[in-house]
Structure formats: C-alpha cells, structure tokens
Amino acid sequence: MPFDSLAKYTDLGTDARGRPQLRLDEDLVFRNTFDGGGQTVLVPRGFVTNLASTPRILWCLFPPFGRWNRAAIVHDFLCTKVDTCSRFMADAVFREAMAQLGVPLWRRVAMYYAVRLDAALTMKK
Numbered sequence: 001m002p003f004d005s006l007a008k009y010t011d012l013g014t015d016a017r018g019r020p021q022l023r024l025d026e027d028l029v030f031r032n033t034f035d036g037g038g039q040t041v042l043v044p045r046g047f048v049t050n051l052a053s054t055p056r057i058l059w060c061l062f063p064p065f066g067r068w069n070r071a072a073i074v075h076d077f078l079c080t081k082v083d084t085c086s087r088f089m090a091d092a093v094f095r096e097a098m099a100q101l102g103v104p105l106w107r108r109v110a111m112y113y114a115v116r117l118d119a120a121l122t123m124k125k
Helices: 069-079 087-100 105-124
Strands: 009-014 020-024 028-034 037-043
Touching: 028 069, 028 087, 037 069, 069 087, 087 105
Parallel strands: none
Antiparallel strands: 009 020, 028 037
16 A cells, blocks of 8 residues: 555644645655565655645645645655756656556646646746
C-alpha cells in the first residue's frame, strides 16, 4: 500500500487567497516502488498544506479537496525541499501518488499539467 495512513489534519481556516490551510496531525508516509527500487516520502506532523492550489474559478472541476488529498500534501511538502527535490520530481511524484490513490486518468493528467504550468510560470517570475 503506497500510503501508511489517511491524512489527519486540523483546519486552520483560509489564506489571503481563500485557499484552505490545513496542519497535519500525524506523519504521512508515501512509499512508491518502481523498477526494483523506490522512494519513501515522510511528511512530518505539523506540516501546513493548502492541498490542491486550484484557482477558485476552477473549483467546480478541480476542488482543493478530493481523492487526491494525500498526493497534494506530499507534493506541497516536496516543493518545500528545493535543496533535495526538484520541482519536476515533485510533480512526477504527485502524478504517481494520484495514480496509486485511484484518481481517474483524465483528472490526473489535467492536474499534473496544471502543476507543470504553475512551475513554468513560477520560474519566469
């Protein structure tokens, strides 16, 4: 099983953009195996996430909460680890974690390319 537990968190309200802010109440572990190798990502208790950082106008198609919550938490965490994890790798792990959680292919593809677009736009600033 790729995740050791469900993500348990405390709602901290919303940020200035109206996105949810949640604090993990316990560690979240994602294990991914591939080609005889693998990786383990430990998101520590206390980490604050906004889950899927979808613009509010798109919430009808891509709400911040959904089957992909744990994948979004892992992605947010990896994006903070710029010294040890590239944005490209964080986005790839997000896509794989969504697959492991059974997120439909059409939604995985759309959400993956949305985070890739965000990465490209962020780099241009």
